[in-house]
Amino acid sequence: MTPVRDRTQAFCARFNLRLPILLAPMAGVPAPGLSIAVANAGGLGSCGALLMKPDEIAAWAGEVRGKTNGAFQLNLWIPDPPPRRDPAHEARVREFLGKWGPPVPADAADARPIDFSAQCEALLAAGPPIVSSVMGLYPPEFVARLNARGIAWFAVATTVAEARAAEAAGADVIVAQGMEAGGHRGAFEAEHAGRDLVGLFSLLPAVVDAVRVPVVATGGIADGRGVAAALMLGASAAQIGTGFLRCPEASLPPAWADALGRAAPEGTTLSRAFSGRAGRAIATEYTRAAASADAPPPAPYPVQRALTAPMRAAATKAGDIERMQAWAGQSAALARTEPAAALLARIWQDAQALLG
Numbered sequence: 001m002t003p004v005r006d007r008t009q010a011f012c013a014r015f016n017l018r019l020p021i022l023l024a025p026m027a028g029v030p031a032p033g034l035s036i037a038v039a040n041a042g043g044l045g046s047c048g049a050l051l052m053k054p055d056e057i058a059a060w061a062g063e064v065r066g067k068t069n070g071a072f073q074l075n076l077w078i079p080d081p082p083p084r085r086d087p088a089h090e091a092r093v094r095e096f097l098g099k100w101g102p103p104v105p106a107d108a109a110d111a112r113p114i115d116f117s118a119q120c121e122a123l124l125a126a127g128p129p130i131v132s133s134v135m136g137l138y139p140p141e142f143v144a145r146l147n148a149r150g151i152a153w154f155a156v157a158t159t160v161a162e163a164r165a166a167e168a169a170g171a172d173v174i175v176a177q178g179m180e181a182g183g184h185r186g187a188f189e190a191e192h193a194g195r196d197l198v199g200l201f202s203l204l205p206a207v208v209d210a211v212r213v214p215v216v217a218t219g220g221i222a223d224g225r226g227v228a229a230a231l232m233l234g235a236s237a238a239q240i241g242t243g244f245l246r247c248p249e250a251s252l253p254p255a256w257a258d259a260l261g262r263a264a265p266e267g268t269t270l271s272r273a274f275s276g277r278a279g280r281a282i283a284t285e286y287t288r289a290a291a292s293a294d295a296p297p298p299a300p301y302p303v304q305r306a307l308t309a310p311m312r313a314a315a316t317k318a319g320d321i322e323r324m325q326a327w328a329g330q331s332a333a334l335a336r337t338e339p340a341a342a343l344l345a346r347i348w349q350d351a352q353a354l355l356g
């Protein structure tokens, strides 16, 4: 295996970075200020654009590019096939959710999600150095257009098979996402997201051995120890999500930020109860109740996401962590409240000291 220093230096040179640490794309936490701070401190900024309209994607990219050297990635979810709707089951879910928040209107899940092809066009128009995918692979025509513009494609994979498929489809970098990761699991098939749960210590070396392209490690990395371990296991860079969520630039609701600081690794849970897709969040009264035998199983994504919107909004407004959608990785308690640039510098300094 190439020595750590050669690997990280090659990655940094290729992607215009001063240190091999990436801010993770996090939909719902657009926080351009976080990306600006990370990019200006030598890392890679990031935008999870799932919930953004094309003009919002353009505005985000314009702002971050204007205040940095332009080192950022734009990220999209590859859509699942349209969900099968079941009005009778949705009625049971709405009734259940009505006990946790305001009544859920019967047409709550009828709105169409933002058009994926329009978002893809917005990505190309924004012209970032890197575009990333999660929950699947971009179609070949889109990959060809990325290539034609010199935009690199980072593909999230949660298993060795997904990593191989992503490399075969032309991904330039594989982002190996361990099951420790906060937020949604990037499994290509929704029904696989709750099984095939591979931790980063097993996934990372297996993916590094299985593909020829560079590998970025993500999931449960939140300090210098985690970064050093990931690089020792063969990663070319480490990507951190939850670890940046308590930085002031993230502007997280205080109840969520405080809960991260208190969460033991076993205090997070993989749940479909917020969106219908499995994601890791703080374990709360709601996630426990939704998983109990007498609760209706969540509707598929994105129906469940729409049905839980009134409860999630009410919980955020009330600062009620027990009903809030508080995504969190298993290393949440390592997240620090300091500004992102100082945090990033310290993490990299600690990692370098460990790597010798």
Ligand SMILES: Cc1cc2nc3c(=O)[nH]c(=O)nc-3n(C[C@H](O)[C@H](O)[C@H](O)COP(=O)(O)O)c2cc1C
Pocket: 024, 025, 026, 027, 028, 029, 048, 049, 050, 075, 076, 077, 133, 134, 156, 177, 180, 181, 182, 183, 184, 186, 218, 219, 220, 221, 239, 240, 241, 242, 243, 327, 328, 329, 330, 331
């Ligand atoms: C609040 C939140 C939102 C996320 N949204 C996305 C997303 O839109 N796209 C994506 O590829 N990954 C998303 N993720 C996953 C992260 O990119 C990354 O895999 C994860 O944060 C790594 O684990 P960590 O949180 O333990 O650092 C999200 C994670 C969090 C915590």
